[in-house]
């Protein structure tokens with residue numbers, strides 16, 4: 001097993017070296033490291049690729065990672081180094097949805113840990129769970145966690161008051177990062193989920209502005225894929241409001257889970273979805289995601305392909 005993995009890693013590195021050699025000119029032109037005075041503290045989740053998410057290049061920003069994007073003594077060590085040596089001015093705690101740290105059951109976890117490790121924490125069986133909690137620091141809520149980590153990091157401002165500390169919430173299913181100003185008012189992840197459609201609607205407006213900004217006249221959205229049955233997000237929200245006037249007008253997590261179940265059992269349902277329309281730009285076809293809500297037949301078979 002280790003041999004196979006080693007081979008995958010080595011071959012990957014040769015492919016990278018090949019690419020690297022071709023881009024040496026560009027790489028050698030990196031003068032200031034990092035290009036932006038930014039440090040991002042994020043989770044070790046393998047679905048997070050900072051350079052891809054923000055379209056950064058090699059050398060653009062510092063990235064610190066650990067399980068759950070947590071403030072630790074070692075994170076503080078690296079941040080202060082980065083501030084002193086590289087003049088970092090902006091720190092972002094990038095949490096993400098579906099974080100594995102919210103799915104840790106300490107009782108089950110304990111069963112999987114070697115006795116030697118457990119007894120290194122404590123000899124007392126009854127102290128295992130509290131000790132494990134303080135060692136692994138699992139949490140239940142991604143939004144509350146971001147707020148807590150920001151709060152802990154605020155101590156840096158005592159030494160470096162000009163340092164800005166902010167947060168973001170990354171959605172591993174859509175590739176969208178929600179800015180702190182938009183998430184901080186939600187007291188927890190449940191409340192965020194309940195307002196998810198409104199938040200997406202806001203994102204859609206921002207995205208439209210972005211498209212207009214990059215080149216208003218040259219963009220032709222190619223809707224050649226059959227989206228004729230799609231309904232726009234705003235319309236969807238309005239319709240769901242009229243359907244659920246006596247409810248809170250919001251889609252709850254239970255309803256979302258219900259939708260997912262329906263998707264598994266039924267080939268027709270309504271789910272929030274990100275489509276990737278083709279966009280013509282200066283004669284070059286690029287792909288830019290467009291947020292929308294769709295109402296169409298979904299073939300489980302074709303989804304699985």
Ligand SMILES: [Zn+2]
Pocket residue numbers: 043044045067068069096098099100101
């Ligand atoms: Zn995570």
